[in-house]
Structures are given as structure tokens and as C-alpha cells.
Amino acid sequence: MTPTDPPEHDPAHCRQMFAHLSEYLDRELDEAACRQIERHLEHCDACRACCATLARTVALCREMPAHAVPEAMSARLREAIEKLRSGDRTVSGARPD
Numbered sequence: 102m103t104p105t106d107p108p109e110h111d112p113a114h115c116r117q118m119f120a121h122l123s124e125y126l127d128r129e130l131d132e133a134a135c136r137q138i139e140r141h142l143e144h145c146d147a148c149r150a151c152c153a154t155l156a157r158t159v160a161l162c163r164e165m166p167a168h169a170v171p172e173a174m175s176a177r178l179r180e181a182i183e184k185l186r187s188g189d190r191t192v193s194g195a196r197p198d
């Protein structure tokens with residue numbers, strides 16, 4: 102564990118990714134920033150899954166009127182982001198009732 106080793110999965114790093122993910126998907130980032138995100142996505146299943154979900158949501162948003170994103174979709178995305186923020190990759194789909 103040396104400080105020079107880039108962590109493969111670091112929740113703090115993932116949060117940084119998320120701050121720029123929509124810009125990345127909109128191609129608003131410069132090349133260096135894009136590379137950084139792509140490299141992170143290669144190693145981080147959680148971010149890759151969320152990126153795919155976000156990309157799909159963004160694509161849907163472009164095809165639909167602004168407020169027509171299905172509630173279930175945005176709820177699922179929010180849930181995925183929350184899960185990532187808490188650094189918990191093992192939460193199951195089951196919920197106590």
C-alpha cells in the first residue's frame with residue numbers, strides 16, 4: 102500500500118468520477134480528463150455499471166421531453182449512485198418490509 106498506487110476501487114475517487122460523468126457523456130471534458138475516467142471505468146465495475154445506466158438515461162432524456170424520464174429509471178439510478186457513495190458494493194436487492 103503505497104500512496105503512488107492508484108486505487109482500483111476507492112469510493113472517494115468514484116465520487117469524483119461521478120461529479121464529471123455527465124460532462125464525460127456529453128463530451129464536455131478535455132482528452133486528459135476523459136482518459137482518466139475511462140481508465141477508472143476499466144477497473145471499477147460499480148462505476149462502469151452506473152456509467153452505462155447514466156448513458157442510457159441521458160440517451161432517453163434526449164429522445165423525450167425533459168420531464169418524461171420514467172420515475173422507475175431515475176429512482177434506480179439514484180439508488181445506484183447512493184450505493185456507490187456509501188462504498189457498499191454488496192447490497193442485495195432484498196429489502197426488509
Ligand SMILES: [Zn+2]
Pocket residue numbers: 110111114115118141145147148149
Ligand atoms: Zn469507481
